[in-house]
Amino acid sequence: MCNSIHGIAAIEVIGLGREFKDGLKAVDGIDLEVAPGEVYGFLGPNGAGKTTTVRMLVTLLRPTGGHARVAGYDVERQPAQVRRRIGVALQEAALDPLMTGSELIELQATLHGITPRSVRARGAELIARVGLSQAADRRVGTYSGGMRRRLDLAMALIHDPEVLFLDEPTTGLDPTSRLTLWDEVRRLRDEGTTVFLTTQYLEEADQLADRLGIIAAGKLVAAGTPAALKAEIGRPHLDLVLANGSDLERARDVVARFGDQRPTTEGCHLSIEIALGAAGIAPILRALDDAGFAVAELELKQPTLDDVFLAKTGEHLEGAEEPMPAPELA
Amino acid sequence: MRASVRVLARRALVNATRRLQFLAPLVVFPTLLLAINVGGLERTTTLPGFPHVDGFLDFQLAAAITQSLLLGGVGAGIAVALDIEGGFFDRLVASPAPRAAIVLARVLAAGVIAAVQVCYFLVLGLAFGAEIKGGLIGVVCVLAIGIVAGAGFGAIGVLIALRARSASVVQGIFPIVFVVLFVSSAFFPAELLSSPADVVAAYNPLSYIAEGMRQPIAFSNELAPVLEGLGAAAAVAGTAIGLSLLALRGRLRDA
Numbered sequence: 001m002c003n004s005i006h007g008i009a010a011i012e013v014i015g016l017g018r019e020f021k022d023g024l025k026a027v028d029g030i031d032l033e034v035a036p037g038e039v040y041g042f043l044g045p046n047g048a049g050k051t052t053t054v055r056m057l058v059t060l061l062r063p064t065g066g067h068a069r070v071a072g073y074d075v076e077r078q079p080a081q082v083r084r085r086i087g088v089a090l091q092e093a094a095l096d097p098l099m100t101g102s103e104l105i106e107l108q109a110t111l112h113g114i115t116p117r118s119v120r121a122r123g124a125e126l127i128a129r130v131g132l133s134q135a136a137d138r139r140v141g142t143y144s145g146g147m148r149r150r151l152d153l154a155m156a157l158i159h160d161p162e163v164l165f166l167d168e169p170t171t172g173l174d175p176t177s178r179l180t181l182w183d184e185v186r187r188l189r190d191e192g193t194t195v196f197l198t199t200q201y202l203e204e205a206d207q208l209a210d211r212l213g214i215i216a217a218g219k220l221v222a223a224g225t226p227a228a229l230k231a232e233i234g235r236p237h238l239d240l241v242l243a244n245g246s247d248l249e250r251a252r253d254v255v256a257r258f259g260d261q262r263p264t265t266e267g268c269h270l271s272i273e274i275a276l277g278a279a280g281i282a283p284i285l286r287a288l289d290d291a292g293f294a295v296a297e298l299e300l301k302q303p304t305l306d307d308v309f310l311a312k313t314g315e316h317l318e319g320a321e322e323p324m325p326a327p328e329l330a
Numbered sequence: 331m332r333a334s335v336r337v338l339a340r341r342a343l344v345n346a347t348r349r350l351q352f353l354a355p356l357v358v359f360p361t362l363l364l365a366i367n368v369g370g371l372e373r374t375t376t377l378p379g380f381p382h383v384d385g386f387l388d389f390q391l392a393a394a395i396t397q398s399l400l401l402g403g404v405g406a407g408i409a410v411a412l413d414i415e416g417g418f419f420d421r422l423v424a425s426p427a428p429r430a431a432i433v434l435a436r437v438l439a440a441g442v443i444a445a446v447q448v449c450y451f452l453v454l455g456l457a458f459g460a461e462i463k464g465g466l467i468g469v470v471c472v473l474a475i476g477i478v479a480g481a482g483f484g485a486i487g488v489l490i491a492l493r494a495r496s497a498s499v500v501q502g503i504f505p506i507v508f509v510v511l512f513v514s515s516a517f518f519p520a521e522l523l524s525s526p527a528d529v530v531a532a533y534n535p536l537s538y539i540a541e542g543m544r545q546p547i548a549f550s551n552e553l554a555p556v557l558e559g560l561g562a563a564a565a566v567a568g569t570a571i572g573l574s575l576l577a578l579r580g581r582l583r584d585a
Binding site: 060086092094098103106112155 | 333334336337338341344345348349413416417418420421422423424425426427583
């Protein structure tokens with residue numbers, strides 16, 4: 001793995017903006033910084049500006065405002081140096097359906113200046129890594145969506161990039177393919193590759209990202225670790241349903257000392273904010289038991305990234321909770 | 331640069347063989363038109379002013395080759411437009427390979443396909459009784475003009491694709507090129523064209539390209555028409571490649 005960017009941010013973005021000719025501001029002055037070896041999740045709904053940001057960072061689109069440096073190089077003034085150091089898997093796996101997986105890997109390797117002697121070994125290694133050895137000599141047109149994505153990833157990794165850009169890598173994939181790609185992203189993180197990952201899936205961002213940026217209508221509305229972002233909008237809540245809910249007020253007094261705020265009640269439901277999370281449940285249950293209350297149901301509710309998105313934008317993350325597609329036949 | 335051009339040109343050639351629906355028309359339509367012309371217009375060779383030829387097929391072969399090469403240009407343009415539409419073009423642009431390689435590889439592939447097209451029509455002509463008066467040297471001359479012209483027409487296709495960014499638009503625009511072919515001396519001798527077609531034909535590079543190939547096929551290896559044909563083909567190729575590179579630069583600058 002290349003180490004030239006140690007000590008420097010892998011991605012540094014200051015006031016980056018893109019206004020199209022029709023006046024649309026797809027990206028409106030965003031600032032962000034991604035450390036080397038970090039998986040940075042860029043979360044937002046469709047049309048929020050995620051892809052436009054990625055296209056600027058990979059030198060496919062010129063910014064109309066601000067600056068960005070990737071792997072230590074300015075995307076506008078040193079685009080060739082940037083392209084040598086990045087791997088890119090764009091939103092729709094742009095693969096030539098007439099070529100085989102092996103041919104495409106070889107093509108990509110040559111374009112990255114890998115010597116013919118090394119191409120075959122490196123290509124075979126990557127194809128095996130993404131589990132496509134059996135299909136390597138088949139035309140890509142016969143691949144399933146998941147296979148295309150994996151090949152796309154292998155192509156993006158052919159030159160051992162310092163920074164890898166994955167633009168919605170799992171959109172439209174079946175759950176199995178999605179999990180396979182998640183594993184690969186984790187493996188890349190373990191190997192020290194910086195990954196800039198855009199997604200509209202809350203779970204994906206939560207599972208993979210060391211830090212997150214939330215983008216809405218072209219603006220970065222929040223940034224931080226998933227845990228910090230969730231903590232920002234509130235502590236976990238413990239919801240209780242009492243078996244003998246008729247004496248709810250007394251039960252409320254019993255649990256009140258476990259939280260900073262007085263518990264709320266509704267019907268036979270009692271809700272209390274607990275700073276300790278799961279560790280705070282047992283003392284509350286013991287206290288209720290000692291006071292003669294039986295608990296019929298309990299649920300610890302953690303704030304979600306959707307709550308964060310709602311708190312920051314006033315809207316739920318559209319499409320984030322869409323059902324995963326049925327498993328596809330490869 | 332060389333490695334990038336080589337690998338991208340190879341891809342273009344491999345794809346051409348795997349996309350027969352685009353490759354077949356390059357020879358099928360000109361062959362049909364050649365058969366119709368030769369079958370129905372043979373007696374035009376007796377018209378006053380028509381140069382002496384052994385057969386109308388000898389005369390028409392160069393026209394069929396030129397038409398086929400123009401269709402090759404359409405194919406190159408459609409292939410680039412499909413790359414743009416499908417996002418593969420972005421993959422190439424996002425790689426560290428010199429961007430000019432994208433254009434040059436297509437042009438190189440068009441030149442290679444042109445060589446095959448020329449060979450096909452020469453073999454077809456020989457099979458149906460044509461003679462190549464210039465012999466082996468004549469064949470080399472026809473090949474040289476055909477390859478350079480084919481590369482040039484390929485570059486025109488790439489230029490249109492880079493401007494239009496849509497395969498259907500390329501397909502829609504390119505027939506205009508055939509209008510240019512019909513106002514050249516490719517199908518009929520310049521001496522038999524009436525005004526203003528004769529004036530247009532005199533300035534039409536396709537006239538020189540077709541006549542440059544016709545000379546060694548139907549007449550002799552007289553140097554002047556061959557050199558004029560080669561010069562015209564080179565001028566078309568040089569201009570179209572230059573404009574394609576500028577179009578690519580403009581497209582990336584405006585991105």
